[in-house]
Amino acid sequence: MLYGANLQPPAGYVFDAAVATTYSLDFETALAVPVSLALFAAENRDDILSHPLALLEGAERIAGRLVVFTDAGHIQASARPHSRLCSLLERIVVEVAAPQGGAFHPKMWALRFTPLRPEDPARLRLIILSRNLTRDRSWDIAASFDGVITKQPKAANRGLADFLRRLPDLATAGAPDGTSTLVGEIAEDLRRAEWSLPEPFQSVTFAVNGLGGKPWRPDPCARLGVVSPFCDDQTLEMLAGLASADKPVFIGRSDELVQVSGATLDRFARVTVLDEMAVAEDGEEADATTLQGLHAKAFIAERGWDTAITVGSGNATRPALVTGRNVELFATLTGKRSRVGSVEEILGDKGFGRLTRPFVRDELNPGDAAQRAAEARLDQARREICRSGLRLRCERAEPADDGAPLWRVWLVPSEPLSLAGIGSLHVWPITRGEGHARDGLERLRQGQPADLGAMPLVDLTRFLACQLTDEQKDVSILFSTGLIMEGLPAERHAAILRWVIDSKDAFFRYLRLLLSELGDPFAAALAAQDGSGQGAWRAASDDAPILEEMVRAFCRGGDQLRAIERLIARLETGDGADTDPIPPEFRALWNAFRGALAAEDAAHGQ
Secondary structure, three states: OOOOOOOOOOOOEEEEEEEEEEOOEEHHHHHHHHHHHHOOOOOOHHHHHOOHHHHHHHHHHHOOOEEEEEEOOOEEOOOOOOOHHHHHHHHOEEEEOOOOOOOEOOOEEEEEEEEOOOOOOOEEEEEEEOOOEOOOOOEOOEEEEEEEEOOOOOHHHHHHHHHHHHHHHHEOOOOOOOHHHHHHHHHHHHHOEEEEOOOOOOEEEEEEEOOOOOOOOOOOEOEEEEEOOOEOHHHHHHHHOOEOOOOOEEEEOHHHHOOOOHHHHOOOOEEEEEOHHHHOOOOOOOOOOOOOOEOOOEEEEEEOOEEEEEEEOOOEOHHHHHOOOOEEEEEEEEEEHHHHOOHHHHHOOOOHHHHEEEOOHHHOOOOOHHHHHHHHHHHHHHHHHHHOOOEEEEEEEOOOOOOOOEEEEEEEOOOOOOOOOEEEEEEEEOOOOHHHOEEOHHHHHOOOOEEEEEEOHHHOOOEEEEEEEEOOOOOEEEEEEEOEEEOOOOOHHHHHHHHHOOOHHHHHHHHHHHHOOOOOHHHHHHHOOOOOOOHHHHHHHHHOOHHHHHHHHHHOOOHHHHHHHHHHHHHOOOOOOOOOOOOHHHHHHHHHHHHHHHHHHHHOOO
């Protein structure tokens, strides 16, 4: 499944608010999501990323109405500079840590949609899936539920609602203002949601691991099938003992299965891995949308006349199912076996099994123990960096040679960090790229601030890229984390707007985006065009009658015009060094609308 399709509102509805969780994310995918939610869907992520004005307006419309919780230290980073627009995600992305020391691993979306017709009820959508918020193209699985909000709480939803309410308390570096309120509202809606189940299922239950209590694991059953890319010996031994009628079947990954003892694997009727030919079906050529690799997690159990399918984030590993150290989320759908299918029908040769082949133990070496030890040291150092209370401090610096203002950023530890076994630590703001990296290892070990350099206002961000290298083995990891930044100038956000809206053409295209109505994705997509299109797209973009659209917006109540007023105020904020993108003739026109809006507000006592 693709992010985008499942995030679109039902017909007659518009996006209102959402809470999401993910183990990892990349900035570009996260930046594209607000556009999908608030403006228009696109065929793929790169289509959205090619429209910076749409990215800006998507983030503006979604601010305060979307929060994404992700495992601290597992935001993907790059050696190249990220778009300055990624700083807008500071109002959306919250890093959290699992309370019992494992990974924060759930993947979930809870969305609320409001109707275009006031007489219709608000609607919810819940998506529980195995895919992270990245551009990964692995085989994944998701369960999607649409529902309505009732007056009575539903017992089946209690654990789900409690899970959401706990999220703000898990934050490692604070959360944007209003996060707890938003999460609390969505949690209460979920508590009272009545779900429409996908055919042919008759019931659904939810389970959360890692927040206390006995961890969920599959119950004893007649037959069991498991799909899990990650696994370990103890957990597979536990799963093998659950099925009473037949040995279970398991679909996994070769690099994980090679670590499991042969005696444990012998307790399964069939152990398979994804066939390399599964990257393209029916002889088709592989392309950018081809699925590769296994990332889905599913537990399929036959009990009596029923088949239960559990999907979610948990792998067949000790932290997920045995010790419960990981925070995991599961949805179990149950229906009659005659309609849902048996384990063999779902995972056998006529089901997903047709894309698999038998696992061959000798095809891979078990791996280098020294390599695994180095990776463990790097992961421990990553946890220390993300959970030790590091902060950023921003202060005015000497101007550049051309007189442009600069700000200096310091990485400030609250206490010395051990960073045991680490040979080097290079840090840079994600907007600057690896060419601006600073070595911070010794300064942090001494508990002293590390200078990250001076930079223009538009480059300031609380997201850092960190590259850690092991001191014994040539192994490194690259990740990003967001820290609390003290002294961030209030005009930084306005600087990003002026960086994107840098010409009169960009200003008018952004106005059309502001004037596009909620629920009209075609108009929004048209407004986002950069004028380089051909034919009807080019003509429509150039000739759009701004005055008529503004009059219609005024007649609808003026909310879009108030957004224009906020835009103009932000574009006027700054040091005056930028070229003014607002044409004088538009300013004259806007003064007339500004007076009309003031009179309208006065008439309504606002």
